[in-house]
Amino acid sequence: MAWIEVQNLRKRFGAQAVLDGVNFRVESGEALAIIGRSGCGKSVLLKHLIGLLQPDTGSVQVDGENLARMNERALLQVRRKFGMLFQSAALFDSLSVAENVGFVLLRERKLSPPEIAHRVAEVLELVELGGTEGQMPAELSGGMKKRVGLARALIYRPQIVLYDEPTTGLDPVVSDSIDQLIARVCAQLKVTSVVVTHDMRTVRRVTQRVLLLHQGRIYASGTPVEFFASADPLVNRFVHGIADPKEVAL
Amino acid sequence: MKAETKSWLRHPLEGLGRYALLCMEILRSLLGQRPRLPDLVYQLYFIGVKSQSVVLVTGAFTGMVLCAQTFFQFHKVAMDTATLAVVSVSLGSELGPVLTSLMVAGRVGAAMAAELGTMRVTEQIDALRTLATHPVDYLVVPRVLATVIALPLLTAEAICIGILAAYVVGVFLLGIDPAYSWHNMLRYTDWRDILIGFMKATIFGAVVATVSCYKGMNCRQGAEGVGRATTEAMVYASITILMSNFFLTMFLNRLFYGLD
Numbered sequence: 214m215a216w217i218e219v220q221n222l223r224k225r226f227g228a229q230a231v232l233d234g235v236n237f238r239v240e241s242g243e244a245l246a247i248i249g250r251s252g253c254g255k256s257v258l259l260k261h262l263i264g265l266l267q268p269d270t271g272s273v274q275v276d277g278e279n280l281a282r283m284n285e286r287a288l289l290q291v292r293r294k295f296g297m298l299f300q301s302a303a304l305f306d307s308l309s310v311a312e313n314v315g316f317v318l319l320r321e322r323k324l325s326p327p328e329i330a331h332r333v334a335e336v337l338e339l340v341e342l343g344g345t346e347g348q349m350p351a352e353l354s355g356g357m358k359k360r361v362g363l364a365r366a367l368i369y370r371p372q373i374v375l376y377d378e379p380t381t382g383l384d385p386v387v388s389d390s391i392d393q394l395i396a397r398v399c400a401q402l403k404v405t406s407v408v409v410t411h412d413m414r415t416v417r418r419v420t421q422r423v424l425l426l427h428q429g430r431i432y433a434s435g436t437p438v439e440f441f442a443s444a445d446p447l448v449n450r451f452v453h454g455i456a457d458p459k460e461v462a463l
Numbered sequence: 464m465k466a467e468t469k470s471w472l473r474h475p476l477e478g479l480g481r482y483a484l485l486c487m488e489i490l491r492s493l494l495g496q497r498p499r500l501p502d503l504v505y506q507l508y509f510i511g512v513k514s515q516s517v518v519l520v521t522g523a524f525t526g527m528v529l530c531a532q533t534f535f536q537f538h539k540v541a542m543d544t545a546t547l548a549v550v551s552v553s554l555g556s557e558l559g560p561v562l563t564s565l566m567v568a569g570r571v572g573a574a575m576a577a578e579l580g581t582m583r584v585t586e587q588i589d590a591l592r593t594l595a596t597h598p599v600d601y602l603v604v605p606r607v608l609a610t611v612i613a614l615p616l617l618t619a620e621a622i623c624i625g626i627l628a629a630y631v632v633g634v635f636l637l638g639i640d641p642a643y644s645w646h647n648m649l650r651y652t653d654w655r656d657i658l659i660g661f662m663k664a665t666i667f668g669a670v671v672a673t674v675s676c677y678k679g680m681n682c683r684q685g686a687e688g689v690g691r692a693t694t695e696a697m698v699y700a701s702i703t704i705l706m707s708n709f710f711l712t713m714f715l716n717r718l719f720y721g722l723d
């Protein structure tokens with residue numbers, strides 16, 4: 214079981230301060246949602262958790278190890294604890310589904326090819342894509358790509374799974390099946406999950422705790438139920454999908 | 464702000480620094496672990512086969528024009544049979560490696576930058592990193608190794624084709640004496656000229672691959688970023704080849720022929 218602690222995280226790109234003092238903790242085994250408007254820095258925050266970006270100041274600790282002080286090769290070892298599903302799925306487009314999903318195992322070469330093929334089939338079954346091994350990423354629909362991306366992250370049994378907008382851009386039915394899949398992964402594999410999203414349905418169905426990221430800070434935190442009942446105008450507008458009248462007027 | 468006004472100085476320096484870091488990471492990877500053979504073979508195949516037509520045409524026409532032009536000048540002073548010697552020395556130590564490398568930079572270098580650039584903007588490189596794989600190990604090292612191996616071979620091919628084409632043009636078109644020309648060519652072409660050519664090709668191979676990979680890995684976002692990375696890879700690699708060739712000629716000739 215693994216936990217993550219983020220302390221006073223700041224990150225700017227040029228003149229734009231994207232993260233401006235973020236503090237939170239992800240307990241081991243919990244499913245946490247991070248919500249926020251498009252472009253508010255959710256992906257940037259998620260990439261800090263796994264060391265893809267380095268903070269300007271502040272720290273990110275995973276099981277007590279500070280990622281901010283590590284070089285890339287040391288980070289590679291820490292990242293074995295993580296699986297990440299990218300917003301765009303980020304499948305390797307020159308490799309087949311089976312090669313994508315089995316990527317880590319094929320590189321490690323600890324298992325024999327038949328064993329790897331078996332594990333690939335198993336995890337593809339888990340994401341309900343059995344039999345697609347031979348296809349290329351370009352032949353898959355958006356929802357299938359996300360499932361393959363998830364299978365690729367789950368095959369080496371990570372302790373923490375990060376999801377970047379798992380349902381954005383998918384139709385409601387596919388979104389629903391992805392939500393169920395995430396919930397199943399959380400329950401069956403007992404992983405720590407961080408889900409970045411702006412889909413409130415995902416939040417309600419998958420996670421136990423929610424953080425709202427706004428202007429580079431954690432603006433509010435609570436359970437999904439508390440969020441839906443919140444009287445705070447900002448939280449309320451976000452949860453119910455209502456535009457700020459002032460912005461509409463402009 | 465002061466930092467903004469100095470950006471014309473800061474950006475190139477930052478770029479050089481990052482390029483140096485990439486080269487160090489490549490060395491560390493080469494020392495640390497053996498690259499995987501299938502990756503290397505695939506890249507060798509890609510670079511070797513992709514460049515065949517270009518290398519053949521470059522070699523042949525350079526040899527032909529070099530032969531013709533040399534002949535026209537030498538004929539005035541009745542030195543016809545020295546023509547092939549000039550062709551082989553200049554092809555072997557200068558034109559062969561430089562022109563082959565420039566052509567490879569245009570084809571293979573641009574393709575590498577485009578491929579890695581696309582992988583970067585579609586987050587595939589970030590995905591690699593989350594899968595506990597160093598992009599330098601997986602993407603850069605096989606490309607650099609393959610180019611460093613392939614370019615000297617392609618250069619040798621271009622030189623051979625060039626000399627052959629020059630021979631055909633000289634003997635059958637311009638009517639120089641085949642036996643004497645060939646003999647003179649062998650006599651005046653020093654093994655050191657060939658060695659210099661090979662060393663240059665190896666170095667240019669490293670330049671083409673590292674510059675192209677650097678440009679790809681540090682590509683800006685979007686289709687425009689990939690386009691820019693591609694052209695910049697080609698331009699920077701070509702300029703580096705042309706400029707370093709001068710210094711290499713000075714240095715290697717001093718090294719092999721002494722200071723006299």
Ligand SMILES: Nc1ncnc2c1ncn2[C@@H]1O[C@H](COP(=O)(O)OP(=O)(O)O)[C@@H](O)[C@H]1O
Nearest residue numbers: 226229231249250251252253254255256257258
């Ligand atoms: N590598 C980068 N370089 C410069 N700016 C970036 C980079 N990554 C993200 N940004 C900026 O940071 C802001 C937050 O981006 P992001 O985290 O992707 O938003 P979202 O919350 O929609 O995921 C955006 O304004 C984006 O332009």
Ligand SMILES: [Mg+2]
Nearest residue numbers: 255256300378
């Ligand atoms: Mg995002």
